[in-house]
Amino acid sequence: MADHALELFDGDVGRVLAIVAHPDDLEYGAAAAVARWTDAGNEVVYLLATRGEAGIDGVPPERSGPLRVAEQQRSAAVVGVDVVEFLDHPDGLLVYGPPLRRDLAAAIRRHRPDTVVTINHREDWGQPGALNSADHRALGAALLDAAADAGNRWIFAGVGGEPHSTRRVIVAGSPRSRHALDVSGYVDRAVASLAEHSTYLEGLGDHPMADPEFLRWILEGTGARVGRDAAVACELYEFG
């Protein structure tokens, strides 16, 4: 990750809607912040564009989809999230465009969040050659646009309910992060939340990210940059 100075963000996130492409996306960091928010009484809902059915090489989609939904529900529960919704777009084939924007705008109107949370939508992860996935790029671009669409009554008119303007979008793990969320004291729960994706993690084999303890190293490393025990780097979009 590029080594920019990070500023701690400690504003009130209010109601939170976390929107990502796949099961496990939130568990590589953002879930630590979710645990902190739900402990503080904030309502957090998860919305996943796919069921992650193409995510495990050795497991065919018809078995993988239900397994990954169950793992996602368990990992959400570890950080205090009871509501997990799925949009059923095809895993690996998310397309930026009006159909995805429409589904995301509808979800924002339905849940009426103050803060939307997602993960890195940039082309890479900040290191040479570390290309971000097509789904992450498509989801993030569509979500940032959908946050605006949701507030415009003439775009996707009537879909999902009345227009709703969210106050901010937080993009966790972006290589263009300029902010950080203090998650000191929440590393153990974040690691436990990631560990619930056991089938997925087993499928990674010898990859370093197959060990959920990998996350501790990331969160503590970011924490060191902002003088905290642990932190999540993020890109912050604040809307008027």
Ligand SMILES: [Zn+2]
């Ligand atoms: Zn993903």
